[in-house]
Amino acid sequence: MKRAFNFNAGPAALPLEVLEQAQQQFVEYQGAGMSIMEMSHRSELYEQVNNETQALFREIYGIPDNYHVLLLQGGASTQFATIPMNFLTPDKVGAYVMTGAWAEKAIKEAKLVGETAVAATSEAHKFNRIPALSDIQLPDQAAYLHITTNETIGGTQFAEFPQTGNVPLIADMSSDILSRPVDVSQFGLIYAGAQKNLGPSGVTVVIVRDDLVKESPKTIPAIFRYDTHVKAGSLYNTPPSFSVYMVNLVLKWIKARGGVAQINQYNRDKTKLIYDTIDQSGGFYYGFAAPESRSLMNITFRLQDAELEKKFIKQSEAEGFVGLKGHRDVGGLRASTYNAVPLESCKALAEFMAEFQKNNG
Numbered sequence: 001m002k003r004a005f006n007f008n009a010g011p012a013a014l015p016l017e018v019l020e021q022a023q024q025q026f027v028e029y030q031g032a033g034m035s036i037m038e039m040s041h042r043s044e045l046y047e048q049v050n051n052e053t054q055a056l057f058r059e060i061y062g063i064p065d066n067y068h069v070l071l072l073q074g075g076a077s078t079q080f081a082t083i084p085m086n087f088l089t090p091d092k093v094g095a096y097v098m099t100g101a102w103a104e105k106a107i108k109e110a111k112l113v114g115e116t117a118v119a120a121t122s123e124a125h126k127f128n129r130i131p132a133l134s135d136i137q138l139p140d141q142a143a144y145l146h147i148t149t150n151e152t153i154g155g156t157q158f159a160e161f162p163q164t165g166n167v168p169l170i171a172d173m174s175s176d177i178l179s180r181p182v183d184v185s186q187f188g189l190i191y192a193g194a195q196k197n198l199g200p201s202g203v204t205v206v207i208v209r210d211d212l213v214k215e216s217p218k219t220i221p222a223i224f225r226y227d228t229h230v231k232a233g234s235l236y237n238t239p240p241s242f243s244v245y246m247v248n249l250v251l252k253w254i255k256a257r258g259g260v261a262q263i264n265q266y267n268r269d270k271t272k273l274i275y276d277t278i279d280q281s282g283g284f285y286y287g288f289a290a291p292e293s294r295s296l297m298n299i300t301f302r303l304q305d306a307e308l309e310k311k312f313i314k315q316s317e318a319e320g321f322v323g324l325k326g327h328r329d330v331g332g333l334r335a336s337t338y339n340a341v342p343l344e345s346c347k348a349l350a351e352f353m354a355e356f357q358k359n360n361g
C-alpha cells in the first residue's frame with residue numbers, strides 16, 4: 001500500500017505505527033478472546049486503558065495534581081455549550097478573544113446561556129492574526145477568558161498566552177494540543193476534540209482545575225456537569241472505548257518519540273519547509289496568516305488566481321496529496337501538518353510546490 005500524503009484538517013493523519021498496532025490487536029485484545037470494542041467498559045482491562053490514558057496525559061503534558069483529565073464525548077462543539085452552562089452564572093460575563101470561525105462558534109453558544117463580552121478581536125484584519133495580548137480587555141465580573149489557541153481554518157496560532165490573574169483562562173486546543181509544551185497551570189480548563197492531534201474522532205479531552213468543578217449549577221443535567229465526570233473518572237456512561245484506546249496508543253507514540261518538546265521541534269522542521277517555499281516564491285504563493293501569527297498546524301496560503309489554485313489542487317491530488325483545498329470560509333489552500341504528519345509528506349509538498357511554480361510561474 002502507498003500511504004497518501006495526508007494533509008487533511010480533521011479527521012486527520014494518524015501515525016502508521018499506531019494503526020498497525022491497532023490492527024494487530026483489533027480482533028483480540030490482550031488474550032481476552034474479544035476486541036476492546038466488545039468489552040464491558042466496567043471490565044478490568046478497559047478500566048486499565050481508561051486510567052492509563054489519563055496518566056499518560058499527565059505525564060506527557062506535565063499536568064499538575066490539582067487538575068483532572070476527562071475523556072468525554074460530543075466533540076469540542078459540545079464544550080462550546082458545556083463551558084458556559086457550568087461557569088457562566090447570572091452575575092458574570094463570559095469573555096472571548098475573537099480569532100476566527102471557531103471562536104465565533106464558541107461565543108455563539110455562550111450567548112444562549114448568559115452575558116458575553118469580546119475581550120479582543122482581529123476581525124478588522126479578516127482574522128489573519130492573533131490580537132496582541134496587550135489589547136485583551138477583561139470585563140468586570142469575568143467568569144473566564146476563552147481563547148482558541150489555534151484557529152484551524154485561518155491558520156493562526158497564539159505564540160504565548162494571556163495572563164488572566166484570578167480569572168480562569170479557558171482554551172480550545174482542538175487543533176494544537178500536545179503539539180508544543182505548555183504550562184498547564186496557566187489554564188483553568190483546556191479542551192480538545194481528538195481527531196486532529198490525538199487520535200480518531202469520538203473522544204474529547206478536558207483538562208480542568210479541581211476548584212472549578214466543585215460546584216456546577218444544580219440546574220444543569222447530569223451529563224453536562226463536569227463534576228459528574230470527575231466523580232465517575234470519565235466512566236459515568238459508556239465511553240467511546242475504541243477511540244480512547246486509540247488515543248492511548250497515540251500518547252505512547254508521542255512518549256516513544258521523546259515527548260512534546262521533541263514533537264514541537266519536529267513540527268517546526270516540517271512547517272519551515274513549506275513556509276520557506278511560500279516566502280521564497282517571489283509572490284507566486286502568499287500566506288494568509290500574518291507572519292507573527294502563523295500556525296505550526298495549519299498552513300493557509302493562496303495563489304494569484306482561483307483558476308491556478310484549482311489546477312494546483314487537481315495536480316496535487318493526481319500526485320498523491322490529499323486535503324490541500326482550503327476551508328470555504330478562507331478559500332485558497334491549506335496544509336494541515338498535525339503531529340502525525342511525517343516530515344516526508346512536508347518535504348514532498350515543498351518539492352511539489354516548487355515544481356508547480358516552475359511550470360506555471
Ligand SMILES: *Cc1c(COP(=O)(O)O)cnc(C)c1O
Nearest residue numbers: 075076077102152172174175193
Ligand atoms: C475541529 C475544531 C472544532 C470542532 O470540533 P468537533 O469535535 O467537530 O466539535 C472546534 N475547535 C477547533 C479549534 C477545531 O479545530
